[in-house]
Amino acid sequence: MKIAVIGSGYVGLVTGTCLAETGNEVICIDIDESKVQKLSKGEVPIYEPHLDILFDRNIKAGRLKFTTSLKEGLEHGEIIFLALPTPEEEDGSADLSYIIGVAENIGQLLNEYKVIVDKSTVPVGTAEKVRDTIAKYATCDFDVVSNPEFLREGFAVDDFLKPERIVVGSSSDRAIEVMKKLYKPFVRSGNPIIVMDEKSAELTKYAANSFLATKITFMNEIANYCEKVGADIDKVRIGIGTDSRIGKRFLFPGIGYGGSCFPKDVKALHKSGKNSQYDFKILDAVIRVNDSQKIALLPKINAYFNNDLSNKTFAIWGLAFKPETDDIREAPALYLIDELLKEGVKIKAFDPEAMKNVAHRYGDKIDLVTTMYEAVQNADALIICTEWSIFRTPDFNKIKEGLKIPLIFDGRNLYDIVDIEKEEISYFSIGRKDIKL
Numbered sequence: 001m002k003i004a005v006i007g008s009g010y011v012g013l014v015t016g017t018c019l020a021e022t023g024n025e026v027i028c029i030d031i032d033e034s035k036v037q038k039l040s041k042g043e044v045p046i047y048e049p050h051l052d053i054l055f056d057r058n059i060k061a062g063r064l065k066f067t068t069s070l071k072e073g074l075e076h077g078e079i080i081f082l083a084l085p086t087p088e089e090e091d092g093s094a095d096l097s098y099i100i101g102v103a104e105n106i107g108q109l110l111n112e113y114k115v116i117v118d119k120s121t122v123p124v125g126t127a128e129k130v131r132d133t134i135a136k137y138a139t140c141d142f143d144v145v146s147n148p149e150f151l152r153e154g155f156a157v158d159d160f161l162k163p164e165r166i167v168v169g170s171s172s173d174r175a176i177e178v179m180k181k182l183y184k185p186f187v188r189s190g191n192p193i194i195v196m197d198e199k200s201a202e203l204t205k206y207a208a209n210s211f212l213a214t215k216i217t218f219m220n221e222i223a224n225y226c227e228k229v230g231a232d233i234d235k236v237r238i239g240i241g242t243d244s245r246i247g248k249r250f251l252f253p254g255i256g257y258g259g260s261c262f263p264k265d266v267k268a269l270h271k272s273g274k275n276s277q278y279d280f281k282i283l284d285a286v287i288r289v290n291d292s293q294k295i296a297l298l299p300k301i302n303a304y305f306n307n308d309l310s311n312k313t314f315a316i317w318g319l320a321f322k323p324e325t326d327d328i329r330e331a332p333a334l335y336l337i338d339e340l341l342k343e344g345v346k347i348k349a350f351d352p353e354a355m356k357n358v359a360h361r362y363g364d365k366i367d368l369v370t371t372m373y374e375a376v377q378n379a380d381a382l383i384i385c386t387e388w389s390i391f392r393t394p395d396f397n398k399i400k401e402g403l404k405i406p407l408i409f410d411g412r413n414l415y416d417i418v419d420i421e422k423e424e425i426s427y428f429s430i431g432r433k434d435i436k437l
Contacts (some may be wrong), residue, residue, distance in 0.1 A: 001024045001025075001078060001181070001182055002024070002025045002076055002077050002078050002079075002387070003016070003020075003024050003025065003026045003077050003078075003080075003081065003182075004026075004028075004029060004073035004074060004076055004077030004080045004081065005019075005027070005028045005029065005073075005081040005083055005119075005127050006029045006070070006073065006080065006081070006082050006083065006084060006102055007028075007030065007082065007083035007084040007085070007098075007120075007187070008028045008030040008035065008036075008039060008066065008083075009031070009083065009084075009328075010046055010048075010153070010156075010260070011019055011083045011119055011120065011149050011151065012028060012030075012081070012083030012084075012158065013039075013044075013045075013046065013051070013055075014048065014051060014151060014156045014160055015081055015083055015119060015149070015160065016028040016064060016081075017051060017054050017055050017058060017064060017157075018054065018157060018160040018161055019182075020054075020058035020061075020064040021054050021057075021058060021161070022185045023061065023063070023185075024182075025063055025076070026058075026065070026074045027065050027066070027067055027072065027076045027077065028064070028065070028066050028067075028073075029066075029067055029069070029070055029072075029073040030066065030068065030269050031068060032068075032378065033068050036066045036067065036068050039066045040059075040065070040066045041248060042055070042056055042059055046326065047315055047325060047326040047353045048153070048154070048156050048157065048328075049154060049155070049157065049324055050416070051156070051157055051274070054157065063180050064361055067363050070102075070105055070106070070109065071109055074106065074110065074114070077114065078114060078115070078170060078178070079114070079115045079117060079178060079179075079182060080100060080106065080115065080116050080117065081117045081119045081147075082099055082103075082116065082117065082118050082120055082130070083119045084098040084102060084120050085098055085120070086098070086099065086120050086121060086122055086264075086268075087264075088263075088264045088267060088268070089194070089270060089411060090302075092266040092267035092268060092271040093123070093267075093268060093271040093272070093275075094121075094122060094123050094264070095161070096122065096123075096126060096129070099120060099122065099126065099130060100129065100130070100133055103116075103129075103130045103133040103134050104133055104134075104136075104137065106134055106138075107133060107134035107135065107136055107137030107138045109139045110134065110137075110138045110139075110140055110142060111139065111140055112140055113140060113142060113143075113324065114142050114143075115135065115142070115175045115179070116130065116142060116143065116144045116145070117144075117145045117146075117147045117179075118130060118144065118145065118146045118147065118148075118202075119147055119148070119149055121148060121149070121205050121206070121209075121261065121264075121265055121268075122146075122165065122202055123202065123206070123268060123269075123272045123280075124199045124202045124203050124206075124259070124272060125199060125202070126146075126202060127144045127145070127146045127198035127199075127201075127202065128144075128198065130144050130198075131144040131285055135138050139251050143170065143172040143174060143175035143344045144170075144198070145168060145169060145170040145172075145175050145176075145179060145198070146167075146168075146169030146170070146198045146199075146201035146202050147166070147167065147169070147179065147201070147296070148167055148169075148202065148204060148205035149199060150163065150164070150165075150167075150205070150206075150208065152200060153259060153260075153322065153324070153325040153327055153398065154323060154324025154325050154429070155324070160186075161186065161190070162186070162191075163186055163187070163191060164191055165192050165193075165194055166183050166186065166187065166191075166192070166193045166194065167194050167196065167201050167204050167205075168180075168183075168193060168195050168196070168201065169195075169197055169198040169199070169200060169201025169202065169204075170195070170196070170197075170198060170383040171197060171198065176195055179193075180193055180279065180415060181199075191384065196240070205265070205270040206265050206268065206272075207269075208311070208328060209261055209262055209263060209265040209266065210266050210269050210283060210286070212250050212262070213257055213262045213265075213266050213286055213290070214282060214283070214286050215250040215251070216250050216256075216257050216262075216290075216294045217256075217257075217285075217286045217289045217290055217293070219233070219237065219250075219251050219252065219253045220253050220254070220256065220289065220293045220296075220430070221289060222236060222253070222431070223253035223430050223431025224293075224296070224430075224431065226432070227430075227431060230433070231431075232417075232431070232432050232433070233253050233413075233430065233431025233432055234413070234417075234431075234432060236431075237251045237252065237253075238254050244388055252412075253413065253430045253431045254293075254332075254387075254411055254412045254413065254430055255293055255295075255296050255297060255332040255336070255385065255411035255412070255430070256290045256291075256293035256294040256296070256306070256332045257290060257292055257321075257330075257332075258294075258321030258322070258329065258330035258332055259321040259322060259325075259327060259329055259330055259331075260327060260329045260330075260380040261429050262330075262337050263290070263329075263330045264310050264330075266283055266287060267287060269283060270283040270284060270287065275345055292333040293332075294311060294332040294336065295332075295335055295336055295339055296411070296430065297336060297383065297409045297411050297428070298336065298339055298340075299413065300428045300434070301314075301340075301383075301409055301428075304381075304426075304428070304436075305405070306381075309340065309343040309344065309345050310343065310344040310345075311344065312343075312344075312345050312346070312349070312380045312381075313344075313345070313346040313347075313348060313378065313379045313380050314340060314345055314346070314347060314379055314380060314381050314382075314383055315348050315349070315350075315374065315375035315376045315379040315381070315382045315383065315402075315403075316333060316336075316337065316347060316349040316350070316375065316382075316383045316384075316385055317326040317349075317350055317351075317372055317382065317383070317384045317386070317388070318333055318351055318384060318385040318386025318388055318391065318412075319331060319333045319334070319349055319350075319351035319354040319355070319357075319358045319385065319387065320333075320351055320353060320354035320386050321333075321386070322386065322387075323386055323387055323388040323389065324353075325353065325354075325355045326352050326353040326356070326357055327354070327357075328357045328358055328361070331354075331385075331386075331414065332385055333349075333352075333385035333386060334358075334361070335434065336383070336385065336411075337349070337362070341365060341366075346365035346366075346367070347365075347367060347374045348366070348367045348369055348374075348376075348377075348379060349366055349367070349369070349375060350368070350369050350370075350371065350372045350374070350375040351386065351388070352388055352390065355368050366393050372390065372394070373395075373398045373399070373402060374376070376398075376399055376403050377402045378402070378403035378404060379403055379404065380403070380404050380405070380407070381403065381405075381407040381408065381409060382399060382403060382407065382408045382409070383408075383409045384408065384409070384410045384411055384412055384414060385411050385412070386412065387412040387414060392414050393413055396423045396425065399425070400423075400424075400425065404422075405426070406424060406425040406426060406437070407425065407426045407427075408420075408425055408426070408427050408428070409428045409429075410428065410429040410430075411429075411430060412429065413429045413430055413431070413432065415427070415429075417429075417432055417433065417435070418437060421435055424437065425437070
């Protein structure tokens, strides 16, 4: 099939590349001419495991191309994906200006039947707004479909190629058949294509992300309570995670969630509720708790150093909001760094993939080093903010040799309490007993 993907950001690039991988002819459209030139040369602007391999293969095969021309893309594609940004407004609502603006352009250029697919995460009723906008100008039939993505950063390629489910929101039998044909190669193992109305499809994405964010936040609340009463969050997690009604995933406590999806989507659903005179009390609590959880290590750090952090040097391991990505949007590490800089702390930081993005944000305000062990040299403490695999089994002797004193503040509970006690390191984590030598 012939596909056009408008927007070559994270979702658009993964979508276009994976659709090309199954034999479709894909054109990705972006207004950034410099970006299009780099993409056409085979340069992948984001870090996502396995994406570069598929990207290179499909460019060489001629199935994946890039252009700045919307007209060229529309003429090519029988299915037009909208993978455009929906940034957060000041009041928490989703900014639909990019989507509506492109919808106007599509309407003015459309001259034959197309299926227009909302791939972006959008509030309930957006498909209707897109349809009405295109209809103002279009002189031919078209359909608008809601087809939300469920891609986890770090696993996006696998999630697209082997989806647990595909949600298609449409009231058009013609469009539904087109979408089923497109996605047939991805559901050969029997995972469902779930067809529903457009509004339900739009809400499904927000509901999924908000539920997972709530689950994470609930465990962080329980972890904070564990510290008050002397319980162990690791034991609590195992105890409830074996209940099939609850499940084992998203039960790991830490310093809050970040990224491009959970923070934005929770706030957008919360604001959408207010717009419909409905108060999402749970989501209000989730937002407030997560904001405070991002700096949950700060009181522990201040207490250890008697509220005097001036002239201290801290090593930070992990800057991305999660492992296997270079995405630093809403990353808890950045919130903690901002607070530490206010206290006059010097930061030496390392992350396997996010260093370039962090450099753009901080410039020379922090010291970005080339290895994890370089970060701890002559530092007063090590702070862990992202659970990259390489941090899970470090050489503790190198850590102790580098640090001025053996001291770790772990925002992701990477190490077993019993094991860390044997290493003779002062260790502070989330929801477990503190070890202070």
